[in-house]
Amino acid sequence: MRYELNPTQLSALLPCVIHAEDRLARLDERVLRHAIGDGFRERGHFFDAVAALWVGGELVHVEDLVLHDAHMDARTPTHELTIAHxxxxARRRLWQAEPGWGLDPTGIAALRGSGETGGETVQARTTPSEDETEDAFSLELAAIDALLARSDRLLEETTSRAPETKVAADHDPLGLIHDDEWDETERLREWRAVIQDADRMPPVLGAAALYDAWERLEPLRRQHWLGGLLTASYLRMRGKVTSHLFCFNVGLKTIRFERRRAPDRFTRLTAFLEAMAEAADAGLKELDRLTLAKTQMERRLKDRRSNSSLPATIDLVLSRPIVSAGMVARHVGITPRGALNLVADLGIREMTGRGRYRGWGVL
Known part of the structure; x- marks a missing residue:
């Protein structure tokens, strides 16, 4: 699949390209130098996952995703919640890996779960750095990645037993899961060929072209949400957004469906460029909210003892869209009753309004 634009289309897209480039550059610079950059990156993972399901026509509440990620589900997880998780x-895995890893055949195979992972990449993901060893949360993520790596190796051993046959087809003779007429490998090869055309364009226009090609080809029918993640990974590889993994779906949900799926390529590209600008604006507003919230909460630290648990609680609140008493208690190492006292001391807003559990966060 060739993806070329004539000079007339490029001239018409130039204002949208300039606007998107400017907004992404501003966001990247602020996050790179911001004191709460780590919290912004982690919150972005949750918001983008929920937005991706929204774009796909499914509704997942961000508080349910946060609780499911913390293994504190308030109810049985739904199929949509499992996909969001x-x-x-996948977003965390892409962020921990090298910038161009997600666009390589090895990275795409690992993300789609085919088990074709490289040993060097797995080692980079499963071995935490010296700074991460001091963070209990990073250690927990490393344990999860190690489990995923073992699963990938097991899948690779299974598929290597019959390299010239389709193992999935042997276990799915009726074609209920895998469609023999829908060659995902060939469609992925066609999509990766568009990367060469995108490299000759400005970064944001190349990313828009890649996402448009993903929407047209639909390489992975059961993991269609990977398109937005690979688009964000491409922006990171081009050096346009290096401070975090860009939340493309957050801006995409503000664009009308008729424009996102328009038959005209120019309309679709314009919509995707506007989505990047909208996502960047949302990120800048999120940074302003987090900065104000951090300033207000840090004022509560005045006259506190040196071993107070409030600083750790503030870090947790800034890194999650919502927190519960159980999450605060486990993160800080206190009782749930003590966690309620810490939340009351910080004065953050209650967001859930549910009787079964309570949640607080920064709006």
Whole structure:
């Protein structure tokens, strides 16, 4: 699949390209130098996963995703929530890997679960750095990645037993899961060929072209949400957004469906460029909210003892869209009753309004 634009289309797209480039550059610079950049990155994973399901026509509440990620579900997880959590793990995996890893055949195979992972990449993901060893949360993520790596190796051993046959087809003779007429490998090869055309364009226009090609080809029918993640990975590889993994779906949900799926390529590209600008604006507003919230909460630290648990609680609140008493208690290492006292001391807003559990966060 060739993806070329004539000079007339490029001239018409130039204003949208300039606007998107400017907004993404501003966001990247602020996050790179911001004191709460780590919290912004982690919150972005949750918001983008929920937005991706929204774009696909499914509704997942962000508080349910946060609780499911913390293994504190308030109810039985739904199928949509499981998909959102898979996307959340994929975003974290992409961020921990090298910038161009997600666009390589090895990275795409690992993300789609085919088990074709490289040993060097797995080692980079499963071995935490010296700074991460001091963070209990990073250690927990490393344990999850190690489990995923073992699962990938097991899948690779299974598929290597019959390399010239389709193992999935042997276990799915009726074609209920895998469609023999829908060659995902060939469609992925066609989509990766568009990367060469995108490299000759400005970064944001190339990313829009890649996402448009993903929407047209639909390489992975059961993991269609990977398109937005790979688009964000491409922006990171081009050096346009290096401070975090861009939340493309957050802006995409503000664009009308008729424009996102328009038959005209120019309309679709314009919509995707506007989605990037909208996502960047949403990120800048989120940084302003987090900065104000951090300033207000840090004022509560005045006259506190040096071993107070409030600083750790503030870090948790800034890194999650919503927190519960159980999450605060486990993160800080206190009782749930003590966690309620810490939340009351910080004065953050209650968001759930549910009787079964209570949740607080920064709006």
């Amino acid at each position: 898979a996307m959340l793990r």
